[in-house]
Amino acid sequence: MNPNKPDDVYLHIDADGWCAQAQQLRSPNCDVRADGIAIDLLVIHNISLPPGQYGGPYIAQLFTNTLDCDAHPYFDQLRALRVSSHFVIRRDGGLQQFVSTLQRAWHAGVSQFGERQRCNDFSIGIELEGSDTEPFADAQYTCLSQLSGALQQAHPLLAVTGHEHIAPGRKTDPGACFDWLRYRTLWAADVPPGAHNALPAFVTVAQKTQP
Numbered sequence: 163m164n165p166n167k168p169d170d171v172y173l174h175i176d177a178d179g180w181c182a183q184a185q186q187l188r189s190p191n192c193d194v195r196a197d198g199i200a201i202d203l204l205v206i207h208n209i210s211l212p213p214g215q216y217g218g219p220y221i222a223q224l225f226t227n228t229l230d231c232d233a234h235p236y237f238d239q240l241r242a243l244r245v246s247s248h249f250v251i252r253r254d255g256g257l258q259q260f261v262s263t264l265q266r267a268w269h270a271g272v273s274q275f276g277e278r279q280r281c282n283d284f285s286i287g288i289e290l291e292g293s294d295t296e297p298f299a300d301a302q303y304t305c306l307s308q309l310s311g312a313l314q315q316a317h318p319l320l321a322v323t324g325h326e327h328i329a330p331g332r333k334t335d336p337g338a339c340f341d342w343l344r345y346r347t348l349w350a351a352d353v354p355p356g357a358h359n360a361l362p363a364f365v366t367v368a369q370k371t372q373p
Contacts (some may be wrong), residue, residue, distance in 0.1 A: 173308050175316035179262030181309070184249065189260040190223045191268045192244035196283060201263065202320040203275055203285035204313060204362065206306075206326065206345075207247065208292040208335040212236045216253050216291055225250075225260045244268065247287040251308060255301025257309065263317065273328040275321070275369050281328050286313060294337030303341070307348035314362065323365040330368035342366055 173183050180186060195201070211220035212234050220237075223229040225246045231237040237294065247269040250258040261267040269287030270280075278284065288306065292298050313319060324340070325333040346364055 173257075173312040175263060175312050179264035179316070180257050181257065181312065184257040184259040186259050187226055189246040189267070190227060191225065191244045192261040192265045195264065195266045199284050201284060201286060201317040203281060204310065204319055204322040205270055205281060205285045205287045205325055206322065206336050206340065207269065207287060207289045207325045208294065208298075208337060209247075209289045209339070210251070210291060214296075220290070221250055221291065222258060222260075225243045229263075230343050247289040249287070250289045250291065251302050251305045251309070253298070253299050253302065255305045257305055263313065268326065269356050270328060271324075272332065275323065275328050283333070284310060286317070290340070291341075292336070294334050295339060297339050298336075298341070303344055303348055306345060307352060310321050310345075310349050311352050314360075319362045321363045321365050323369070326368070327366060328369050 169264055173181055175181055186204050209221055211218065211224060213236065220229060224240065227244065229237060229240060231241045246260050246267045248259065248261045248263055248267045250260070262284050266282050267371045270283060270285060273279070273281040275281050288309065290302050290306065292299055325335045326337070326342055342364060346361065
């Protein structure tokens with residue numbers, strides 16, 4: 163069994179905010195969350211490096227500050243970038259974790275959800291290896307739904323949204339090819355009978371980014 167490709171593996175987030183079933187590649191691009199802030203928002207992204215190319219080591223290298231920016235012309239604009247996400251789900255369903263869910267990953271940037279700005283403060287970020295213009299893989303939806311259920315067990319999630327919805331005009335991911343209904347249906351299928359209403363709200367309309 164590939165421990166980084168969950169399939170039917172039970173995923174669990176431990177007390178330190180790590181998923182034992184994920185490949186752990188710890189990023190320095192994170193910091194401490196403020197005391198007393200509930201981790202209640204899940205943000206879905208997509209990423210590919212170079213854009214539209216899959217399977218390489220570059221996403222992990224970007225998040226761990228080890229990317230050789232001379233390896234591809236596109237990378238030149240990334241030299242000063244310091245970003246991370248809590249999780250990455252590869253095209254084959256492989257799961258990588260870069261930041262503990264208890265810490266603040268640098269994934270959302272300038273953003274707002276409802277009346278709250280700085281979504282990094284109270285959210286968990288999941289990157290799907292992909293693009294705005296290509297369907298995501300079956301294995302990614304399977305892993306995403308299982309991971310989401312595990313995160314809901316560990317944190318008081320109230321809502322799920324896309325990067326495009328908390329940073330409209332600046333970000334477009336996960337994009338029109340991401341199937342929100344399929345995601346929600348798969349997640350709900352793993353919830354015990356009678357508890358479907360316990361799923362967080364799926365907020366897929368643009369949130370204002372200015373006060």
